[in-house]
Amino acid sequence: MRRPIGIRRTAILALVAATGLVGAACGGLRTASGQGTVAMIPGYRPGGMAAPTVYGYQTPPPTTVSVTLSETDAVSVTLSETDATHMSIDLSQSFAPEGKVTFIVTNTGQKKHEFVVLSTKTPAGAFPIVSFEGEANRINEDAKGVTNVGETGDMESGAQKMLTIDLSAGHYAVVCNLPGHYANGMHQDFWVTPAGSVPVSVTLSETDATHMSIDLSQSFAPEGKVTFIVTNTGQKKHEFVVLSTK
Numbered sequence: 001m002r003r004p005i006g007i008r009r010t011a012i013l014a015l016v017a018a019t020g021l022v023g024a025a026c027g028g029l030r031t032a033s034g035q036g037t038v039a040m041i042p043g044y045r046p047g048g049m050a051a052p053t054v055y056g057y058q059t060p061p062p063t064t065v066s067v068t069l070s071e072t073d074a075v076s077v078t079l080s081e082t083d084a085t086h087m088s089i090d091l092s093q094s095f096a097p098e099g100k101v102t103f104i105v106t107n108t109g110q111k112k113h114e115f116v117v118l119s120t121k122t123p124a125g126a127f128p129i130v131s132f133e134g135e136a137n138r139i140n141e142d143a144k145g146v147t148n149v150g151e152t153g154d155m156e157s158g159a160q161k162m163l164t165i166d167l168s169a170g171h172y173a174v175v176c177n178l179p180g181h182y183a184n185g186m187h188q189d190f191w192v193t194p195a196g197s198v199p200v201s202v203t204l205s206e207t208d209a210t211h212m213s214i215d216l217s218q219s220f221a222p223e224g225k226v227t228f229i230v231t232n233t234g235q236k237k238h239e240f241v242v243l244s245t246k
Contacts, residue, residue, distance in 0.1 A: 062099065062100035062101060062102050062164060063096040063097060063099070063100075063101050063102065064101075064102045064103075064104060065091060065092055065093055065096060065101060065102070065103050065104070066091075066092040066103075066104050066106070067089060067090070067091055067092075067103050067104065067105040067106070067115055067174070084111075084184075085184050086184060086185060087109070087111075087113075087176070087181055087184040087185050087186045088185050088186060089115070089174060089175070089176060089186050089187065089188050090188075091174070091188055091190065094188065094189060094190055094191060095190065095191040095192070095193060095199070095229065096167070096190075096191075096192055096193070097192070097193055097194070097195045097196075098167060098168055098169045098192050098193065098194055098195050099166065099167070099195060100164055100165070100166050100167075101164070101165055101166075101167050101192070102162060102163070102164045103115065103117075103162070103163040103164075103165075104160070104161075104162050105152050105155065105160065105161050105162070105163060106159075106160045107155040107156065107157055107158065107159050107160070108158075109157060110157050111157065112154050112155065112156055112157070112178065113154075113155055113176045113178065113181065113186070114151060114152055114153060114154050114155060114176050114177065114178055115151060115152040115155070115161075115163065115174065115176065116141065116148060116150075116151040116152075116174065116175050116176065116177050117148070117149050117150045117151065117163075117165060117167075117172055117173075117174050117190070118141065118146050118147065118148055118149070118172060118173045118174070118175065119146070119147040119149050119168075119170060119171075119172055120145055120146045120147070120171065120172065120173050121145060121170075121171055122145065122146065122173065123173070123189060124173035124174065124175065124187040124188050124189040124190075125187055127139040127140070127143075127146075127173070127175075127182070127187075128140075129182065129183055132177065135179050136179065137179045137180045137183060138177050138178075138179055138182065139175065139177055139182050141177060149165055149167065149172070150163055150165040151163070154178070167192045168192065169192050169193055169194045170191075170192055171189065171190075171191060171192075172189075172190040172191070172192060173187060173188070173189060173190070174187070174188050174189075174190050175187045175188075191229060193227045193229075194225065194227065196224070196225060197224065197225030197226055197227050198221040198222060198224070198225070198226050198227070199217070199226075199227060199229070200216055200217055200218055200221060200226060200227070200228050200229075201216070201217035201228075201229050201231075202214060202215070202216055202217075202228050202229065202230040202231070202240055203215040203230075203231055203233055204230065204231070204232045204233065204234060204238040204239075204240060205232075205233045205234040206234045206235070206236055206238075212234070212236075212238070214240070228240065228242070
């Protein structure tokens with residue numbers, strides 16, 4: 001039986017913020033989609049990266065991302081199993097600069113899992129559940145607009161593997177595509193951003209019809225490329241506009 005999945009539509013919007021005072025507002029720039037809109041502006045670097053990487057290493061070291069696979073409801077560093085229908089992929093960070101990215105994948109669950117990296121514009125939770133490689137209850141890794149760029153293969157309980165992939169800037173979906181596992185929650189969005197820029201995460205939301213907000217992970221950045229990853233967590237349509245103004 002196909003298990004219902006909460007789907008949020010996403011769109012990618014490229015903006016660049018340069019020198020000067022910048023105002024962030026909802027109003028003016030229109031996108032095609034509404035709820036769940038994600039806007040990606042070239043130049044973002046993850047907040048966990050050391051400051052020197054912002055100011056110009058010619059060849060930055062590969063980014064290491066820890067990945068934990070388990071049957072659990074929790075999204076945390078320590079994962080525990082709950083039941084056969086609640087599984088998760090937990091990433092130490094959901095973004096990395098373009099170039100070589102190393103995933104250290106640990107299966108802490110009691111079941112066999114895998115870790116698959118898909119290059120796609122489709123949100124990680126929005127793939128239809130079909131048959132793949134002759135097995136039901138899987139997503140189609142060969143669908144139009146989807147490219148498998150690397151995977152660990154099957155991992156037994158307690159196994160740990162390192163997967164290094166040279167990734168271009170863009171959106172990726174990381175999944176476990178063993179039968180039924182995607183439907184049980186094993187999928188996450190992952191962003192690869194242009195090198196040499198500063199990160200700012202943005203959340204658009206509202207509590208009621210007259211209380212709405214834009215929340216920034218930081219209200220400043222050095223001049224140069226800035227990447228905003230914008231997520232609409234509200235129930236209404238919103239937008240994110242950057243204004244240079246005094």
